[in-house]
């Protein structure tokens with residue numbers, strides 16, 4: 001009988017056969033092909049790529065030949081594999097190794113580490129888990145952070161950590177994410193779904209039917225360069241069509257943004273400047289105009305929505321603050337002339353209008369409000385559910401809007417325990433504290449054990465956490481306010497970081513375990529998140545470098561310490577998992593989509609499916625709102641929400657409102673002291689902090705070795721700053737060095753440092769100057785509101801000065817200082 005195992009045995013025996021992917025070749029067979037080199041296909045967040053492997057080394061990487069719009073970032077991938085910041089061996093913080101929980105925590109961050117063996121490292125990891133569970137129980141351990149792990153369904157490292165650590169004991173977890181924390185919390189109350197992660201109206205439908213597209217705080221051509229799974233870049237095709245339609249006068253596209261975006265420059269949209277963080281005031285005045293000029297769709301509001309009257313009373317100044325939200329009221333706040341606001345409302349009401357929101361605008365204080373207002377404006381226009389009309393919160397993300405094939409995609413490595421199994425430490429007593437906390441509040445948690453906060457209608461009690469485990473995420477990039485983090489990390493007795501790059505998270509950890517990159521392992525992935533265009537084989541390019549291991553091997557090693565390795569791996573090897581995952585996908589698609597045998601798939605590299613039908617979001621709800629009710633409490637669009645009102649929050653109430661921010665530029669609070677708004681948007685040339693370590697690629701955009709800060713000519717001239725200068729950027733929370741890039745794409749009073757720039761402090765002290773330019777040295781760490789408790793990274797004011805004298809060297813890259 002042929003079983004899965006016998007097939008794989010057969011495969012191993014004939015490993016040099018061309019039927020097999022090159023990464024299955026035995027070492028001797030590989031050596032034979034090595035002088036000419038072998039091209040191998042694999043996938044990545046940056047799309048499918050082909051790599052020339054020669055003599056066990058990656059010699060060259062180029063985009064997959066059928067990628068319609070490859071990203072320039074492919075040039076940085078080789079440097080992700082080979083760079084001086086790779087973690088070579090397991091390392092322990094020098095003082096911690098000697099003294100463990102009694103170590104001096106104030107020296108955390110001084111980057112002094114001792115090389116240890118894998119056995120020692122995994123013993124230490126296990127001993128610390130035991131100590132924490134025995135001393136504090138599950139509330140002492142935080143292992144809940146998540147992030148942009150590399151692609152590949154089997155090796156999804158966060159699942160490996162959750163399964164491995166979860167077999168040992170319970171721990172504190174998180175809910176929500178940094179990307180859309182405010183949006184994903186508010187929109188289910190308003191329109192019944194997170195919307196941010198939902199399939200949107202197909203691009204062809206939008207481009208064919210819309211008269212006007214409003215790109216509201218979104219830069220899709222920048223952000224669609226990467227995908228959560230292997231990106232196909234199909235969605236980028238539509239922007240050429242958009243450009244051509246604008247040029248032909250068939251489509252009007254307006255970009256509401258304080259910055260002229262990459263997308264705008266490509267398509268030639270109309271630039272519409274609003275003052276940062278003031279969109280809600282602008283939108284309230286639009287609502288006022290739509291209503292008072294009779295441009296709103298009363299029938300739509302009656303049939304499909306609830307609570308308009310209550311909101312209207314606020315807009316008309318008949319309730320609450322008694323202030324009428326006229327364009328004249330909004331103009332000084334949002335910086336747009338009253339007449340221009342009225343024009344804007346009329347343009348939207350004058351034809352079919354598609355609103356497309358990005359996510360940055362909800363990563364600010366009261367970030368729920370602009371999203372709620374977006375739905376209300378779309379409802380007032382009455383076009384939700386029509387082709388080319390309504391509102392989207394997701395068309396800049398992972399290929400949303402590319403018609404979906406409908407095929408089933410591969411599942412990930414199981415993150416949970418196997419059925420019926422309990423962890424070694426099955427204690428579920430969190431000592432009265434919450435087991436799940438809102439993701440962006442974990443630093444507050446460390447600083448306030450026992451403290452209480454509100455979150456989405458519930459009270460959260462912070463646990464007393466003593467140990468944290470991080471993998472597949474880089475909290476010393478992703479979280480706000482570094483100096484607050486430095487204090488918070490002094491509370492932790494043990495920090496474990498698993499990564500392939502020596503990030504600032506490693507620098508602040510006690511035990512660092514070297515994972516390998518995705519290019520050093522075999523896997524498979526969804527090709528085109530949301531579009532489900534196909535399945536891609538991720539062929540291993542080279543063996544794990546230095547002493548690194550796959551996350552699978554690391555947690556197999558950890559679980560062995562408590563006798564559960566077999567359960568963890570289910571007795572299967574990497575390739576057995578990859579093959580089984582493929583076969584499960586093939587079965588799920590049987591009768592609907594043909595998929596070849598695993599061996600053929602592995603050889604050909606990509607299985608593609610026929611593109612799906614065009615689709616319009618919310619068309620079914622429009623057609624029958626009773627049968628296709630939304631997921632809101634009432635089933636209708638909730639312009640006012642009784643559920644939220646009952647929570648009684650002062651920063652997110654019964655309907656959207658304009659609320660002042662703790663810091664706001666252009667005349668807002670704190671602008672006397674720090675007049676410039678710092679936005680920390682997503683990088684054009686990185687994926688967050690990934691690829692920052694890619695030295696040669698970084699050199700193509702760095703300014704005197706520092707992260708660029710983009711600013712207007714007016715702001716530069718007022719401070720005597722020239723393009724290419726090193727500048728110091730500061731506020732009461734911190735200070736950093738960056739390199740000035742002066743460009744009139746930025747409105748006066750608006751600057752940008754892309755998130756993900758590696759933190760490189762001059763020393764371990766709180767307040768230390770950051771030498772490279774991590775914007776989270778400056779950002780504020782407060783919850784967007786009591787509802788979402790999401791990040792408010794884009795509520796941030798700074799001042800800038802030209803840096804005089806000798807700039808300290810950049811300390812971010814190159815790994816730890818090894819001590820014996």
Ligand code: PGD
Pocket residue numbers: 146147148149150155156157178179180363471472473474475477478479498499500501503515516517518551680681682687688689690755756775776779793794
């Ligand atoms: P990445 O840089 O992608 O950032 O934050 P996130 O933590 O996800 O970090 C991933 C880390 O995992 C890297 O260090 C990488 O080397 C490691 N890694 C990748 N693959 C593997 C693997 O297979 N195994 C192991 N062990 N490690 C691996 C992103 C977060 O940042 C997000 S999504 C958003 S939206 C936020 N955005 C902003 C923002 O707009 N502005 C500011 N100021 N701050 C933000 N932070 C947030």
Ligand code: PGD
Pocket residue numbers: 178179180216217218219222223224225226256257258259261274275276277278279357358359360361396397679680681682683684685686687688794
């Ligand atoms: P950003 O680039 O941060 O992207 O997607 P998101 O939409 O959050 O911001 C988009 C636009 O919002 C910018 O042009 C900015 O000027 C504008 N904006 C910011 N604040 C305001 C405001 O107050 N008002 C108005 N009107 N406009 C404002 C992020 C998404 O991108 C996420 S969450 C992830 S995890 C992915 N990350 C990356 C990445 O790291 N690198 C690339 N290249 N692509 C990504 N795609 C994804």
Ligand code: 6MO
Pocket residue numbers: 178179180
């Ligand atoms: Mo995100």
